[in-house]
Amino acid sequence: MNKLVFIADKKDAGVKISNFLKYEKDLSTRLIKKLSRKGNILVNGKSVKMDYTLDAGDKIEVDLTTEESQDILPEDIPIEVVYEDSDILIVNKPPFMVVHPTKGHPTGTLSNAVMNYFIKTNQNSIVRLVNRLDRDTSGLVMIAKSQFAHQQMANKMDKNEIDKYYIAVVEGYIDGSGTIDLPIDRPSLESIKREVMEGGQRAVTHYEVLKASNDMSLVLIKLETGKTHQIRVHFSHIGHPLIGDTLYGRESNLINRQALHAYKLKFTTIREGKEIEITADIPEDIQKLIDYIEK
Incomplete structure (x- = not known):
């Protein structure tokens, strides 16, 4: 159902509905104006203007359908x-x-x-x-x-209220866990590549090694920030580029892309605040690399 329903509390009495929706329910001013123009904001079943003052017990309905x-x-x-x-x-x-x-x-x-x-x-x-x-x-x-x-x-x-986890397979042997906290930027506006460089935007990558061989390591990564190419830049910088990453590493005869998979998300739903954790199955080409590590 594409509708939000709220009941005004005693503390909301005397508050303009526009302020209630913006500051109490975190709707943007732009969205409030858009829905108001369409008559999609109702109090006790009737469309109201945004200077309407709430009473305790008022039923507020916001129809998000546009x-x-x-x-x-x-x-x-x-x-x-x-x-x-x-x-x-x-x-x-x-x-x-x-x-x-x-x-x-x-x-x-x-x-x-x-x-x-x-x-x-x-x-x-x-x-x-x-x-x-x-x-x-x-x-x-x-x-x-x-x-x-x-x-x-x-x-x-x-x-940073959505936890973002990735699976990557990187070149070489690493073990344990750690954090890469190094700024990233483009050396020029025309550059596709990003680099670790002073004055760049803060970028933080947490990692834990799950399996490793002499040739490659399977890493579980949690992003604290989400800069473009962040994982690829950080691991290349520390000497362990992703397997198959031709931009920040080199080609591989084991996989024809960078071995990177957005694996898991943890967050709470917007309306009920329910905790959700979902994962995406590891694709076949990355699973083959994992099998190679385990040999």
Whole structure:
């Protein structure tokens, strides 16, 4: 149900509904204005202006349904849905799939597939990505179903309230656990590559080695920050680039992409505050590397 329902408490009496929604319920000013213009904010069953003053016991209903369009062509591409509720959809993106249409990849993207999924399941939503993955990185991608949900989950991301875990296989032998706290930036605006460099943005990567051989190590990674290419840059910098990472390491005859998988997400739901933990199965090409370590 695409609706928020609140009951005003004694402490809310005398508070303007706009302030109640913004400061008590964390809706953005932009969203409040948009819903108000459409008459989607009701008190005791009637549409009200945003200067309405609440009384204790007032029933506030916020209808999040809006007519939206997006220039993304729906395509009947299979997607693996890992989790879904009224606010978000989480899918397991396969490797070699671009997340969002670009000039070079206008079709065949995850967003094209998700748009088709929304249409097939009669959901009036557009594609709002909460996180993104590189083309060659597999794993969990979160999509918000409304402007409200996107704002809420983006805030959780910014506050580090969503735990993001990755599985990677890196070159060489390492053991134990540790934290890489090194700033990352681009050496120039034209550069695709990022580097560890002074004056860059703070980037923090926690890791734990799960298995290791002389040639490679399986690492469980938890991101504290989420900078572009962060994992790839950090492990390359410490001398253990990801297997198959041609941008920050070298080609491998064991895998034809960087061995990186967005493995697990832990968060609380927007409305009920329920704790959710989901994982995405490790893809076959990375599993082969893990099997190689175990030989």
